[in-house]
Amino acid sequence: MPQPNTPLPYLIIDFDSTFTQVEGLDELADIALQGHPDREKVVGEIRALTDQGMSGSLSFSESLKQRLALLPARREHLPLLVAQLKGKVSESIVRNRGFFEQFPGRVYIVSSGFREFIEPVVADFGIAADHVLANTFTFDATGRITGFDPENVLSRDGGKILQLRELDLEGDVYVLGDGYTDYQIREAGLANRFYAFTENVSREAVVARADEVLPSFDEFLYQNKLPMTLSYPKNRIKVLLLENPDVRAAELFRAEGYQVDSVPGGLDEEELLERIEGVSILGIRSKTQVTARVLERANRLIAVGAFCIGTNQIDLTEAMKRGVAVFNAPFSNTRSVVELALGEIIVLARRIPEKNPKMHQGEWDKSARGSFEIRGKKLGIVGYGNIGSQLSVVAEAVGMQVLYYDVAEKLQLGNAVRCRTLQELLQQADVVTLHVDGRKDNTNLIGAAELAMMKPGALLLNNARGHVVDVPALAAALRSGHLGGAAVDVFPYEPKTNDEGFESELRGLPNVLLTPHIGGSTAEAQRNIAEFVPERIMQYINTGNTQQSVNFPNIQLPLQQAHRLIHVHANVPGVLARINNVLAEHHVNILGQYLKTNEHIGYVITDIDKEYDQEVIQALRAVEHTIKFRVLY
């Protein structure tokens, strides 16, 4: 690791809920009370006492005394506790193990917890026993923990202050902790700074007094320009989620340590322009337009997540040219759309959109007129991609004969028959269903001429994109009775929120089923999407893997013991050579490298074998035609 530029201050680090994610005594209570009939009640009481002691509402020594009195713990419980705590060290501390191993002499663990479990946990990080200042248990002859050594200064109120006085450290002292007793060291003038560590727990009273708040240890290292494993603290990564993706998405981003902001509904361009600065990850669905103007304003944007299939709402080329990777969920809601389409075919074939409102108005209209079975009927699928081809299988299973038309060569599933032209399909199908993508060229793919080619009484479904169908022409074909019905889920203009009204020429027409773009709106699909998209984005941020990005060259380089650099540049000759010259000039050896280009950009992942210094980084950033450069770890 590179050396810090200035002498390192002494770091006084609390153990419970700071070095580890949990309170040692709470964990011990859990172990000691296994099988105890009042386990939950007693553990709850112990936790409450811990909290009161930490926030300063109960004196520390009183809190400790009362907790130990409630605890039927024994010496033989301690190895179990240590093993448990080793698995619960705070994630950012684990991540920066190298820092502790490099500077063990500058770190003290000062804790009101107990040496018996602290010492073995921190030893794994190179922190020696004489840098652990903590209480010690007392035991009776049978091995039961009876209390604590009252001679130890840390068992008293203000114990940490007394301990720091005894230590008498020379030079700067910084305290990192989650409790009031940690802050007291600074208050007593024994530390230059107090950092409230909130990765595991955040106490209002403590945060209010802190010089700085640390959502992670990375943030401390970053602020103090100290060597760290990540190049950038995750808590500085801001996520903006629009259009209500499933809550799981925010949960996953938060669990990764990112800051998450959500705005229900969509934002129009002006509103998004106001919100986009400083955002690293933007999450949208089908409504939000990510335009060139938005991308220009997006000064920190790393990735856009489309929490849906369609990405026609995003200026993909502009995003690519600005080094912003876009990810979507290409098949998380496929099945939901297929099920909706199948339901719609049956519902239209039975003229339910007419019969259902009549029933609600008290009208009994029992008749078979215009109603038919779908068995044996011809289903024409336009766009035989993920949705189209899956619908093909399901429709055959209920006895339909499938025809399909696709501009690309596609694997023909089951007994489906390929049509060589759209016209061929339109002329034969009893039901036409659209599943083409939302590319601009597909605007008005189905207009008056195409509708006229359809069989009299045929049905049309559009669950793809609103602009694919010429809506006035469709309305005319329905009004004239040429078409027997239609189901439409997507519209050229869709309301921004549920508070906005819906206007369309299709309203009130016979046998027309209108739905508010809910093809993919099922619990299963939304959950799948909310897991799929954040996973892809986090993989990109953490490893550079762009597999399944819709606008970046797809690269995956296996992880290895190395430092990883990623570089996005304009696709002009010689950039890779220049990157490698910089590395060679700085005697940096390349362990692995993968470059892939497309018509606009080149994307290269480089693994190097040794510590990089700021000079190499600056030189790489300065390589001509660089769009984005990031050091991952």
Ligand SMILES: NC(=O)c1ccc[n+]([C@@H]2O[C@H](COP(=O)([O-])OP(=O)(O)OC[C@H]3O[C@@H](n4cnc5c(N)ncnc54)[C@H](O)[C@@H]3O)[C@@H](O)[C@H]2O)c1
């Ligand atoms: N209603 C909803 O809620 C909802 C949900 C999911 C997806 N969608 C939309 O459904 C559509 C299909 O999704 P998918 O996942 O199957 O996409 P996909 O990319 O897998 O398939 C689209 C297919 O359409 C073909 N195609 C494109 N233009 C064509 C044309 N003019 N004629 C014939 N074939 C053409 C492509 O070659 C491709 O095979 C997309 O527009 C998507 O945005 C809507």
Ligand SMILES: O=C(O)CC[C@@H](O)C(=O)O
């Ligand atoms: O949920 C959405 O907003 C869009 C759903 C669908 O059109 C998609 O593209 O996946």
